[in-house]
């Protein structure tokens with residue numbers, strides 16, 4: 001990457017986005033995305049699978065009007081706090097006050113997750129912040145919840161909630177695990193506040209299935225669907241159920257805890273991108289869904305279907321296809337507590353016009 005001083009302003013701003021440690025996050029690929037977007041002529045963009053929100057935020061930094069959509073509420077909360085939100089900040093005084101709240105050891109979160117995730121004091125803090133949100137509807141809800149979600153992911157070993165365990169017992173000494181949730185919240189709230197800015201555009205978020213956006217007008221649609229798994233699965237609810245529940249205090253209709261789950265996972269949601277059986281038809285439908293818009297699809301060399309097949313599919317809906325390539329190093333978690341590994345792969349952006 002070029003030195004800081006030579007970075008385009010939009011990219012320099014977007015690189016500091018407080019992204020979640022989200023499976024498939026494109027935070028490190030923002031320079032590649034920026035270069036590709038900058039060469040295209042568009043004003044209104046849809047980020048149809050917004051995840052951590054960093055690409056929607058890059059588009060905002062580039063002066064575009066953005067609609068960020070995702071099937072996870074925690075993803076939508078991030079985009080609400082940092083893309084749609086143009087001016088609401090938590091503020092230093094309020095951060096201090098929230099971080100110093102007496103914990104509520106009787107709350108739903110504490111009762112439900114004691115002995116599964118975090119310490120009793122951490123859980124009681126989450127309940128106390130939620131008590132405040134319930135008591136005072138005037139609080140800047142999205143920034144507070146975005147900061148809480150990011151704090152919780154940082155405090156969780158490997159950032160996912162598939163295995164129980166309080167981080168204090170995972171003595172790897174990493175700073176993120178040493179800080180308790182109050183300290184994490186304090187840092188993350190200040191960080192979210194620093195990244196809120198006014199672009200003067202009307203942005204939007206939407207929670208739900210990508211196909212509900214069918215026919216929405218846009219000049220460009222960025223598509224970053226979950227990679228169809230070769231082995232394992234690509235279920236986001238399974239990995240991030242705790243923060244998905246946290247952003248509504250487990251009150252959203254789909255935030256139902258599975259009775260059979262030791263770590264209190266939420267009931268699964270079906271995604272057509274979850275299996276090889278349903279994915280080809282889903283890609284075809286996706287490419288047909290936004291007539292007239294330029295499509296930009298993220299894909300990686302170890303994804304499925306392979307590049308040639310995807311290009312052939314997109315060609316049925318767009319006459320002109322270009323493939324941009326970028327070498328990328330990414331980390332991935334494996335099953336059963338084995339440490340995250342690193343692997344070199346090639347990332348693509350398939351542009352269809």
Ligand SMILES: C[S@@+](CC[C@H](N)C(=O)[O-])C[C@H]1O[C@@H](n2cnc3c(N)ncnc32)[C@H](O)[C@@H]1O
Pocket residue numbers: 022023024025026027048049050051052053054055069070071072075208209210211224225226227236271272273
């Ligand atoms: C690869 S991630 C996107 C990463 C994002 N571009 C970023 O940089 O953080 C895929 C996202 O698709 C969402 N998702 C999965 N199935 C979906 C569906 N059917 N409709 C909408 N979103 C879906 C997941 O919740 C996940 O956040």
